[in-house]
Amino acid sequence: MAWLVLAGCQDLQGFMPPPVIEGAGINSQQADEHPSLSADGRYLAFASDRLQSRNIYLYDLETRQFLPLPNLNRQNSSQDQPSLSANGRFIAYISTERGRPDVFVYDRQTNQPQLISQAVQGITRFPTISGDGRFVAYQSSERGQxxxxxxxRGQ
Structure with a gap:
């Protein structure tokens, strides 16, 4: 087991290393990228090229199984760069379902995606969601850089 050494940190009281995922069966023969962990370390979201398309997967590290994400992964588009809220309920991500990269937030409770970047004229990338799922930050090229x-999201 490898340990991360934190230089300059004096007080590591309360620090708990993340769960070990060796042998958990989450990796494939394709590119598995952009991992995002929930705050409690239970859920892992990531993007993968498995099944001949770029999709987002959610893995429960406690039960060691993939969880369904109905209405998130769309045909004829790619889903990428997931970011989990603290409890794993919300997933911010990039989707090309409208023909360009847009930011969406998927609610695991309602199984519905919400388009966030509909007013943005440029390219969007690298979304991140706040712990409570209310705020989504992302990069936009709308102003030329x-x-x-x-x-x-006002929730």
């Missing part, structure tokens, strides 16, 4: 945008 990369800028940070923050969207308030």
């Amino acid at each position: 990369w800028h940070i945008e923050i969207f308030d």
Whole structure:
């Protein structure tokens, strides 16, 4: 087991290493990328090229099984760059279902995606969601160079 050494940190009280996923069966023969862990370390979201398309997968590290994400992965498009909220309920991600990269937030409770970047004219990438799922930050090229945008979902 490898340990991460944190230089300059004096107080590691309360630090718990993340769960070991060796042999958990999450990796495939294809590219598995952009991992995102829930705050409690139970859920792992990631993008993968398995099944001949770019999709998002959610793995429960406690039960060691993949969880269904109805209505998230769409045919004829790619889903990428997931970011989990603290409890794993919300997943912010990039989808090309409208023909260009857009930011969406998927609610695991309602199984519905919400388009966040509908007003953005440029390219979007690298979404990240706040712990409570209310705010989504992402990069946008709308103003001719990369800028940070923050969207308030108001929930």
